[in-house]
Amino acid sequence: MGEALLRGFLRAKVSSPGRICASVRDWERQEALERIGVGSVFRDATEGGSRDVAHFARILLLCTKPQALPEVLESLAPHVTEEHLVISVAAGVTLKALEEALGPHVRVIRVMPNTPALVQCGASAYALGRNATQRDAELVDLMFSSVGFCIRVEEKQLDAVTGLSGSGPAFVYLMIEALADGGVAAGLPRETALALAAQTVKGAAQMVFSDDATSESGMVHPGVLKDRVASPAGTTIAGLTELESSGVRGAFIRAVTRAAARSKELAAARRRRRLATRVAASAAQPLLRVAAPLGRLAVRALPANLLAAAFAAARSGRMNPWIMAGLLVYCVGVTIYATNTRRQVEVATATAASSLDATSASGSLASASASASLSSVDAEAASKAAAAGQDKKKERSEVCKVCGGTGQVSYENHMQAYDGTVCPCCLGKGRVKRYQGNLISALLSFDP
Template identity: 50%
Template sequence: MTTPAAASSRLGSLRWGFIGSGRMASALVRGMIRAGVATPDRVVASDPYPAARHQLAREAGVVVHATNAPVIEAADVVVLAVKPQGMASVLAEIAPLLGPRHLVVSIAAGVSIATMARALGESTRLIRVMPNTPALLGEGASAFSLGPAATEADAEAVRVFLESVGRAVRVPESQLDAVTGLSGSGPAFVYLIVEALSDGGVRAGLPRDVATTLAAQTVLGAARMVLETGLHPGALKDQVTSPGGTTIAGVQVLERAALRGALIDAVEAAARRSAELAAAAKE
């Protein structure tokens, strides 16, 4: 059994390479360095665009190459942070360069572990990750799935890596479309809710800036109550809902408008669309 000290030592010794240095990759790099998962000298990246290379190098203090081969050569963990439509060419390029020491982690939506294994070899250790945009602020909600060759040590490394920018859960790959529908698309649904709450505040007489600040902080605070108390959201709702009070009057309106049903349908529709796009990518 691996001890916590041994796991920490192994994580600290890993060298990380990022192919692609867009917004999500940059957030992950900055997060892992800030959290002490890796030091700048143990992280390298690549990007074909000079502006992106210079920005990441300036912000994170890491070496960023114009080509991918130096990243593979330097890294133990290779993070594929490229657009799905560019994945096939990247996989073909790096396949001959990978060795037994490499763990390959993909954050490209819709590219299955099976697709990557066909390109890189069945023995390649693969992990697929679905992050979301709040990772840019260190408040991400990520899920990851292991390929057949990946180890528990690999899973722990990726979990710690992802938790440097938020929270992470491990799920079977078959559930990643549902993750996409919930936490991947969910921020947009929450933005609509914040906007609507702000509109309600304005309708009730508040200035727009005050209403938006209160709406956003209310959502943030309520979310933290769920995460930090461990109570069911319904129980927390009941704590705010006094008999004959203001909150139950508002809850009644939301129930009549089928807010909960609409949000359930939205997540289901987004998950279904994720599955459709993944299927189309295989054709």
């Protein structure tokens, strides 16, 4: 859908290719967008790509599949500001869910287009979010009107729009195929029958929008057009009688209502999954507090050489099931320990920041008190104790093998270089606990 809309926008000259940037998840999609002339294409829609697109663009069009959208929103949220307009075409993802994921200040609009937008004959409906303005609505109307028909609706009507115009093209394709099959059964060649069937549907749809419409909507009622074609005792009324007796009208009605109901079911299922994830995260907190010490013991208990032997056995295909099970338990312990350590670092950072604020507020008073109470002998003793503590700390730690003690690393990620990034192993300190340094160096030395 995203590529169809993009091609439609370019054909309608809504924007020039050089002013469009995109973020994709695979190389094939990147190559396809580069072939049609998109100015900048970034990889990793769920990582750095979202950040790069948010930096260069102010109108963000989300065209990922609904099941992949939460991950994209999570990576995009820190980089979206009040200046951005976010347009989502993901079916079943509500405005409330988008605003909760991106923040209460973000302007969000939800659009339901269809694939004929590729040939500038699309049918789109949109609903405004809480912070979207009238100017945003006019912009969306301009964009999607350039690739077909566009109308504004209430969000509660978008499920019906999904069943009608979103799934409708497939219903019409089935009808065209059936008409062509009927032509073949009546004696026409396949290509001739298909061309006549497709042009008949196209012309009939155009007649509904003809200039002789007298209603306020600017359209001619299909029943009026049908009566103009069906003459008494003619071929058309005979065919219509057969269609009505076969329940074709009811079948189309049921197809639209069933597709709309399915859209509601999918949206409800996503809401249940989000709720279940939140409940599971809340329930996991006590378990993490209990499992973190066990994970710490697992990290310390397994030597690096045993881990290397396990990886070597796995690569050679001679992995013992018991070793595999033990390695799995060990990896779970490492994950729990790392998660708990990261949270402790975040809490410690926040505590240090608040302590720093409090210290700076009373800094002059503390300095005066310290000067009055400490003698030169006490100061010398304190200095020696601090030096001894530093030496003891160094005995329990070692130089970080990831950054070489500098506290910073440089790496390349999808043709982009990052220099001076804080080392993820030592968190910029240059030294790590001995067992932690051995573990990470052992992991980095493997290529399983």
